[in-house]
Amino acid sequence: MAMRVKISITDRQRILDHAAASRAEVCGLLLGGVGRIAAVEGCANVSREPATRFELDPAALIAAWRAARKGGSSVIGHYHSHPTGDMCPSRTDAREAAADGAVWIIVGAGQLAAWRAVEHGALHGRFDPVELVVTAE
Ligand SMILES: [Zn+2]
Numbered sequence: 001m002a003m004r005v006k007i008s009i010t011d012r013q014r015i016l017d018h019a020a021a022s023r024a025e026v027c028g029l030l031l032g033g034v035g036r037i038a039a040v041e042g043c044a045n046v047s048r049e050p051a052t053r054f055e056l057d058p059a060a061l062i063a064a065w066r067a068a069r070k071g072g073s074s075v076i077g078h079y080h081s082h083p084t085g086d087m088c089p090s091r092t093d094a095r096e097a098a099a100d101g102a103v104w105i106i107v108g109a110g111q112l113a114a115w116r117a118v119e120h121g122a123l124h125g126r127f128d129p130v131e132l133v134v135t136a137e
Helices: 009-020 058-069 091-096
Strands: 003-008 027-033 036-043 074-081 103-108 111-121 125-135
Touching: 003 009, 003 111, 009 036, 009 074, 009 103, 009 111, 009 125, 027 058, 036 058, 058 074, 091 125, 103 125
Parallel strands: 003 036, 003 125, 074 103
Antiparallel strands: 027 036, 027 074, 103 111, 111 125
16 A cells, blocks of 8 residues: 655645746655645755756755754655656656655645655655545644
């Protein structure tokens, strides 16, 4: 059975709006706890090829880790967009993903899909699908 992760309708929309505002790939952090996204935080895509790649701004990551240590929400994963509309992780995504259990949300064509980076994943040997449960709050 697929792992389930809850996301609020507001955070879901925030990710969609971020992706819709750019022709390049956008990215951001997913904050929360086990099975729950409590907040999303867009950050800069610092890749040198932002049209087809993403790289989370390391400063944003460090700031989020620091905030988590002070009692804030943990960084449970991240999101990025595929301007091509494909909601599946690419082979490049798989190559660059650590099998650390992080939640990956991918935006394509105005929709979201969620994945988890694991060893021996069903897709590209790295990702298992995650069921996103959209909640009112
Ligand atoms: Zn990708």
